[in-house]
Amino acid sequence: MKLIMAIVHDKDAHNLADALVANKVQVTKLASTGGFLREGNTTFLIGIDNERVPEIIEIIRRNCKSRTQTVTPVYPVGNSIETGITYPTEIQVGGATVFVLNVEQFHKL
Amino acid sequence: MKLIMAIVHDKDAHNLADALVANKVQVTKLASTGGFLREGNTTFLIGIDNERVPEIIEIIRRNCKSRTQTVTPVYPVGNSIETGITYPTEIQVGGATVFVLNVEQFHKL
Amino acid sequence: MKLIMAIVHDKDAHNLADALVANKVQVTKLASTGGFLREGNTTFLIGIDNERVPEIIEIIRRNCKSRTQTVTPVYPVGNSIETGITYPTEIQVGGATVFVLNVEQFHKL
Ligand code: NI
Ligand code: NI
Ligand code: NI
Numbered sequence: 001m002k003l004i005m006a007i008v009h010d011k012d013a014h015n016l017a018d019a020l021v022a023n024k025v026q027v028t029k030l031a032s033t034g035g036f037l038r039e040g041n042t043t044f045l046i047g048i049d050n051e052r053v054p055e056i057i058e059i060i061r062r063n064c065k066s067r068t069q070t071v072t073p074v075y076p077v078g079n080s081i082e083t084g085i086t087y088p089t090e091i092q093v094g095g096a097t098v099f100v101l102n103v104e105q106f107h108k109l
Numbered sequence: 110m111k112l113i114m115a116i117v118h119d120k121d122a123h124n125l126a127d128a129l130v131a132n133k134v135q136v137t138k139l140a141s142t143g144g145f146l147r148e149g150n151t152t153f154l155i156g157i158d159n160e161r162v163p164e165i166i167e168i169i170r171r172n173c174k175s176r177t178q179t180v181t182p183v184y185p186v187g188n189s190i191e192t193g194i195t196y197p198t199e200i201q202v203g204g205a206t207v208f209v210l211n212v213e214q215f216h217k218l
Numbered sequence: 219m220k221l222i223m224a225i226v227h228d229k230d231a232h233n234l235a236d237a238l239v240a241n242k243v244q245v246t247k248l249a250s251t252g253g254f255l256r257e258g259n260t261t262f263l264i265g266i267d268n269e270r271v272p273e274i275i276e277i278i279r280r281n282c283k284s285r286t287q288t289v290t291p292v293y294p295v296g297n298s299i300e301t302g303i304t305y306p307t308e309i310q311v312g313g314a315t316v317f318v319l320n321v322e323q324f325h326k327l
Contacts, residue, residue, distance in 0.1 A: 001208075002322070003114070003208050003210065005221070005263070007246050007263070026206075028116050028141045028150065028152060028206075029141060030139050030140070030141045030152060030248050031140060031141075031248070031249060032246045032247060032248045032249075032263075041246065043246060043248060043263070045114070045116070045141075045152070047206065047208060053323070057323075057325055057327075060325075060327060061327045064327055065327050066327065095326075095327060096325070096326075096327040097244075097246075097265065097325075097326055097327075098323075098324070098325040098326075098327065099219075099221050099265060099321050099323075099324060100321065100322045100323035100324075100325075101210055101221065101319055101320070101321060101322060102210070102211070102320070102322055103208050103209065103210060104111070104209045104210060104211055105162070105166075105207075105208075105209035106207070106208060106209075107166055107169075107205070107206075107207040107209075108204075108205075108206055108207075109166075109169060109170045109173055109174050109175065109204060109205040109206075109207065110317075112223070112317050112319065135315075137225050137250045137259065137261060137315075138250060139248050139249070139250045139261060140249060140250075154223070154225070154250075154261070156315065156317060210319055211319070211320070212317050212318065212319060213220070213318045213319060213320055214271070214275075214316075214317075214318035215316070215317060215318075216275055216278075216279075216314070216315075216316040216318075217313075217314075217315055217316075218275075218278060218279045218282055218283050218284065218313060218314040218315075218316065
């Protein structure tokens with residue numbers, strides 16, 4: 001048995017939880033902030049049999065992989081940018097930091 | 110030294126914390142949700158000497174064991190159940206998921 | 219790779235986070251309460267290469283070490299202490315509880 005601790009962006013947390021549950025994986029979510037992925041992330045605790053670890057890593061990768069997104073910023077009415085023209089910009093979203101820890105004992109009470 | 114991570118129902122968290130403190134065990138509680146025990150659970154972090162692990166598991170079992178409770182549902186006035194008769198129902202409450210991890214170093218600063 | 223779980227007083231959490239970031243250490247913070255350090259603490263998750271563990275422990279020690287502080291209590295106007303004289307008192311602040319766990323796999327997705 002392993003304990004996977006995965007720190008993911010809040011925006012990926014719901015999809016990841018859905019994907020894990022769909023694969024009959026039980027998860028616990030801890031509210032967390034800062035650091036690994038700046039503000040607004042969720043820490044997942046996932047207890048899993050050894051042989052399923054690669055499958056879980058793959059599910060996290062599919063749902064949380066760091067990727068770029070093209071956004072066109074919307075400026076508030078009346079600000080000082082006079083042209084009114086905005087340019088699409090690439091931003092980084094998602095990403096996950098994953099630790100796999102050995103579990104010495106597991107109890108379901 | 111071991112680190113016990115125990116995910117318990119919120120409704121058992123207070124009694125468990127009291128029982129651990131009464132046994133001179135120091136605990137940290139993390140707010141958590143979902144997964145292992147659905148919404149509304151608490152994750153306990155308990156650092157403990159190896160030889161006390163069975164005692165701690167037993168304290169968690171006593172305070173958090175999954176059990177059934179008989180409830181008689183109360184229907185709101187004016188709903189569509191016309192007979193007004195309600196039946197006692199068994200629901201599952203409590204339960205705990207417990208991971209025991211090895212601690213390589215422990216520091217009290 | 220190790221995972222350092224450090225439970226520190228809320229009042230030291232900001233300085234510790236700053237010091238870790240200044241040393242290019244990525245951190246995740248979990249809101250936590252009670253137990254190890256009574257109410258109002260923060261749990262830091264720090265993934266770090268083995269050889270940097272002593273450095274991180276030292277950074278935590280510098281920012282969170284348990285120490286005494288001299289406070290002069292301020293009594294509310296109109297309470298029953300008639301003399302109005304207050305005495306400086308020593309209180310304990312800070313302190314940290316640190317667990318170092320082995321990480322079997324680390325993934326940055
Ligand atoms: Ni959904
Ligand atoms: Ni109580
Ligand atoms: Ni600052």
